Amino acid sequence: MINKYHSVKPVFNNKLPQLFIETYGCQMNVNDSEVVLSILQDAGYALCEKIEEADLILVNTCSIRDNAEQRIWGRLDHFKVLKKKKKSGLTVGILGCMAERLKDELLNHAGVDLVAGPDSYRDLPRLLAQIRGGDKQINTMLSQEETYADISPVRLDKNGVSAFISIMRGCNNMCTYCVVPYVRGGERSRDPESILREAAELFENGYREVTLLGQNVDSYHWVEESNPTKTTNFAQLLERVALISPQLRVRFSTSHPKDMGDSVIHTMAMYENICKHIHLPVQSGSDNMLAKMNRKYTRKEYLERVKRIHEIIPGCSISTDIIAGFCGETEEDHLQTLSIMKEVGYYTAFMFQYSERPNTKAARHYPDDVPSEVKTRRLNEIIALQNELSLISNQADLGKEFEVLVEGPSKKSDKELCGRNQQNKMCVFPAGEHKIGDFVKIRVTSCSSATLKGIEIK
Numbered sequence: 001m002i003n004k005y006h007s008v009k010p011v012f013n014n015k016l017p018q019l020f021i022e023t024y025g026c027q028m029n030v031n032d033s034e035v036v037l038s039i040l041q042d043a044g045y046a047l048c049e050k051i052e053e054a055d056l057i058l059v060n061t062c063s064i065r066d067n068a069e070q071r072i073w074g075r076l077d078h079f080k081v082l083k084k085k086k087k088s089g090l091t092v093g094i095l096g097c098m099a100e101r102l103k104d105e106l107l108n109h110a111g112v113d114l115v116a117g118p119d120s121y122r123d124l125p126r127l128l129a130q131i132r133g134g135d136k137q138i139n140t141m142l143s144q145e146e147t148y149a150d151i152s153p154v155r156l157d158k159n160g161v162s163a164f165i166s167i168m169r170g171c172n173n174m175c176t177y178c179v180v181p182y183v184r185g186g187e188r189s190r191d192p193e194s195i196l197r198e199a200a201e202l203f204e205n206g207y208r209e210v211t212l213l214g215q216n217v218d219s220y221h222w223v224e225e226s227n228p229t230k231t232t233n234f235a236q237l238l239e240r241v242a243l244i245s246p247q248l249r250v251r252f253s254t255s256h257p258k259d260m261g262d263s264v265i266h267t268m269a270m271y272e273n274i275c276k277h278i279h280l281p282v283q284s285g286s287d288n289m290l291a292k293m294n295r296k297y298t299r300k301e302y303l304e305r306v307k308r309i310h311e312i313i314p315g316c317s318i319s320t321d322i323i324a325g326f327c328g329e330t331e332e333d334h335l336q337t338l339s340i341m342k343e344v345g346y347y348t349a350f351m352f353q354y355s356e357r358p359n360t361k362a363a364r365h366y367p368d369d370v371p372s373e374v375k376t377r378r379l380n381e382i383i384a385l386q387n388e389l390s391l392i393s394n395q396a397d398l399g400k401e402f403e404v405l406v407e408g409p410s411k412k413s414d415k416e417l418c419g420r421n422q423q424n425k426m427c428v429f430p431a432g433e434h435k436i437g438d439f440v441k442i443r444v445t446s447c448s449s450a451t452l453k454g455i456e457i458k
């Protein structure tokens with residue numbers, strides 16, 4: 001049963017205490033900010049769009065690389081100034097992964113009143129009430145169970161077409177470079193009924209695309225409490241979400257190459273509305289590096305997965321994440337990364353320099369010994385190659401037909417609309433009579449490395 005009275009979008013009301021939320025990091029954090037807004041709207045706050053109007057600023061932070069944290073320290077100094085200026089009082093709270101990692105170190109900053117980790121958001125109303133008593137507050141308890149399953153996020157997206165749904169939290173994988181398991185805790189899956197309810201509610205409210213989120217969606221596993229023989233795996237969940245409506249596109253992220261089984265690939269092939277795109281982070285093309293990263297697959301096994309995807313889902317696009325300059329990476333290892341990129345032909349990639357994170361296994365056991373200028377040079381080579389691969393991938397689409405879900409006007413002109421095809425490529429085409437949320441069939445007529453341009457076909 002869908003609660004028709006729940007507000008999917010923020011309710012603005014300047015008579016209530018004004019809340020401003022700033023979000024950094026991954027899609028999980030974007031969705032967590034929506035959960036936080038839902039909790040605080042219920043506690044009597046209303047969202048505001050200008051930071052100067054805020055009585056409460058919440059910053060949802062990321063710890064994945066050092067530069068992500070440095071940005072936040074810079075913001076904190078700015079908040080200190082804002083606090084001095086605002087005579088009626090301003091409360092600043094730090095949420096998310098950096099809150100969990102640094103705890104009191106953040107709370108001690110003069111710009112900060114509140115520190116709350118990713119599993120403590122239900123406690124925010126109580127913590128905020130305590131702050132009014134004058135003391136700084138902190139809650140960084142991690143939980144084995146929290147999934148915020150019963151909380152309907154208040155959506156912060158701009159277009160009202162595409163939304164994120166968290167299907168699990170935490171991570172059990174322990175990749176040696178990664179801080180996520182420490183700041184997000186152990187993996188737990190969310191009740192499928194609550195996921196289906198949320199997806200159906202979004203569809204009823206005009207949304208046409210949902211992205212199911214988890215650090216490793218392929219290990220989604222729900223066990224019915226009342227009947228432990230009844231379980232749901234990711235392929236089954238994906239199918240149930242796809243069955244809500246053929247008019248609702250379904251995406252998901254992230255797949256782990258070691259866990260992505262054939263059943264998920266077959267489910268994708270079976271349903272027209274499951275988007276033909278897989279984000280499959282490779283991290284490195286070298287077996288030495290993959291072993292040291294504890295990724296638990298080899299180059300050969302990764303390529304076998306890619307082959308399987310192409311066999312079962314014709315026209316499926318693949319994107320990836322790559323780390324340049326991990327501990328002990330040789331020139332030969334780096335060349336292996338460049339060669340696997342070419343072999344797979346990624347249409348896009350997120351590419352990073354290795355950044356040592358305190359207390360991870362890599363930080364404790366492997367020296368961060370690739371010189372900074374070598375990391376930068378290797379990353380630049382990876383980026384340059386990816387630009388070529390993106391262009392080649394887009395050129396291969398010239399003349400092809402795709403269905404695009406309209407997200408809004410194109411950046412360059414309001415006579416044009418933009419949106420993504422199932423393969424997750426950004427497409428631009430003349431607007432005609434179409435509006436946001438429409439599905440439009442186009443034929444690709446030209447491209448750059450970033451965009452496909454096309455015309456509508458009836």
Ligand code: SAH
Pocket residue numbers: 064065177178179180214215216254256281283321322323352353354355356357
């Ligand atoms: N759970 C996802 C990714 C989460 S983090 C997965 O397993 O793929 C997103 C990306 O950040 C990772 O895929 C990795 O490429 C990058 N990353 C993580 N830790 C990093 C570090 N210490 N330095 C540089 N990049 C890192």
Ligand code: SF4
Pocket residue numbers: 171172173174175178179180181215216256
């Ligand atoms: Fe980090 Fe690995 Fe978990 Fe991804 S799977 S969040 S990279 S530990």
Ligand code: F3S
Pocket residue numbers: 024025026027028029061062063064096097179180183184
């Ligand atoms: Fe996401 Fe950054 Fe945390 S990538 S899980 S917000 S460390």
